[in-house]
Amino acid sequence: MVGFNNIIGHEEIIRHLKNAIETEKVSHSYILTGDPGSGKKLLAGTYATALQCEEGGTEPCGKCESCKKAIGKNHPDIIMVSHEKPNTISIDEIRDQVVNDVSIKPYFSHYKIYIIADAELMTPQAQNALLKTIEEPPEYAVIMLLTSNADGLLPTIRSRCVRLDLKVVDDGLVKKYLMEHLQIPDYQADIDTSYAHGSIGKAKEAATSQEFADMTQNALKILKYADTMEVYELTDAIKNLTSEKQNISDYLDIFLFWFRDVLMFKATREIDNLVFKQEINYIKEQASKRSYENLEKILDALDKTKVRLRANVNTELALELLFLTIREK
Template identity: 30%
Template structure:
């Protein structure tokens, strides 16, 4: 079943080898930007471990594989932020932990997947830590994250880590042309903006207004960095409508400044993509040290909004700090 995973053959080969040799770890950390197939890989890994028709690979069509695809297999627990929530609460982690002592229903493993692990509150992460330190022999944990820096070092050190790289532009375009009905010209328009992520590319293909919205926010943020203090309040007002909006734009900003940092350090963009006019404008405006401080500030904002806070106030504080960083 791992052949369904595009662009991550090294990782899937390692996982398949671990199953065949019986050297499966008790905890894994799948990291990389959103939309690369980390959760899909976790599901295929679960199938390979639990499928009774085709052990070590997973057949994809038996009752076990079908239940895993539908996320209702009794031995595969998946948690993530609840609808309308920005974080994974400690209550969700405690509920998962309370079931760890239950022996597997049909196979040899219980697989516990935390999707969006960076969104666990610090309390939730600390609650999970003890289970990672003293795992029962039949429990496997798979933590999926797009921001590995937000995972506690003590958790990271107890996991076998696999970092998912963005797909090349050629591979991404090939995947989209094979798996969607969009014409090649439409696909080509979004490939460059998807940062090597099939999930992001599909999202942009289905939501044409998103790219326009992001371009707008980058212009507004650029004006803020140039000293337009009014943007602190207008941007904060727009971005504070709900946590989901804040989370999505914050992730976009973090990835954007990461790409700017690559240019400032003399490195190519992911997959050797060409800088667009916005990249060049930010590149000329920022210094690397200040850019890194802005990224740190955005990660701090990410941690803050996991709690029940006043989003508008937090965005205002964040933007004011970013302006001060730029002013030096």
């Protein structure tokens, strides 16, 4: 069932949107900004559905003709702006789908709503074309710009929109969602939640992705035995990681959680707050072998590796330097 009640977190934004419906103070233009997977599309879609709902409440009823069309993604008055090229939204696309279309009145709803995902991809010309519509919109128009980089929008656009910043969702809520809605076991939910950094979308992706499960197992194999691996085994491991270049950042996150766990257990001897609780025997062993200084060095080396990779340093070399630090006694 679609509805604000089913959205995890973002209470302030939901309050604002419901209040806008209730008081009939719906803005003509919004910017929803937040990290990928933070729930921008879900919030925008739910708001659009609620605005068009024939019941006229602050929650979509889910049963009327308008709600059914919105849920089925074929509502003629809720327009998802699309673009051909993956990294740009052109002036022609904005003209065709928004600027020239907005003068046509809604087909059977109170509003005509345009949702532009990845709005930062609009070229400056496309944004300028949209600006006139944002400045002088017909009374029924609502334009929602979804972005993970609000600074990619022109100041003139930003100053004319109501801006709603999506904050990260509390880890406890993310874990609860994974366990209750996706039936993810406790220990796996811990890993997925840590990886997600407060993003429900990212947590769902991790929880339902075989690739992420394989990656976690592969990372754990390296982490558990990095100290005792033969040099050739380590070289092979580095080569395998290098070949999975697109996943390196995720691997480094998993390594980071592991060594934080080791440090945390060394300092507190408590299991409750560990990400990898089910690997407690290995964590215990490493905590007893490694010094605080060594663990701090490894965590520092992980941060440096991320910086190096962002600066396009050779991946294999960056990983070799990291593993030298990990193997230091």
